[in-house]
Amino acid sequence: MRIDLTNIPSEGKSLHFTLTPDWWKSDLDEDRLMGLEAPLSASIKLYPAGKKIAVEGSLSTRLVMRCDRCLEPYGWDLSTDFRIYLSIAPFKGELDVELSEDDLSLDFIDGEFLDPAQIIREQIILSVPMKTLCRKDCKGLCPVCGCNLNMTRCSCSSTYETSLYQNS
Ligand SMILES: [Zn+2]
Ligand SMILES: [Zn+2]
Structure with missing residues (x-):
């Protein structure tokens, strides 16, 4: 899935998609997040915002987390909204990303193309709670x-x- 960021219409561009559990690849930095237990549904809207492109979206799924205390997997419902801004640098049309969190990776930008699944992946990782417990x-x-x-x-x-x- 690739979106050409140099060609976003002024009225915006919306997309809805579903990702199956086998889409998820484990992340060594966040190994408490073991995968998806259910398909993930996402909606994303991109629209021009001044010199930037706003990306607004929502996602919902059920994750498989690993409990910090007993190390057993458990299901955890996730439903979240987000908004980020992408900006195109004035030189060579390269993309620059302005984000509120400093530690986000920019893996979802490939030249002038955006992979929305990568944005979803980042948002999932950001939503993992500090402490994962299978029950209180x-x-x-x-x-x-x-x-x-x-x-x-x-x-x-x-x-x-x-x-x-x-x-x-
Ligand atoms: Zn014992
Ligand atoms: Zn536990």
């Missing part, structure tokens, strides 16, 4: 034997379990 009261793993305390009770000292709670 996840008991995590036993620090002694490593068993999942949500599913089993081990016979290790219960003082470990208490201190685990207090530290988190």
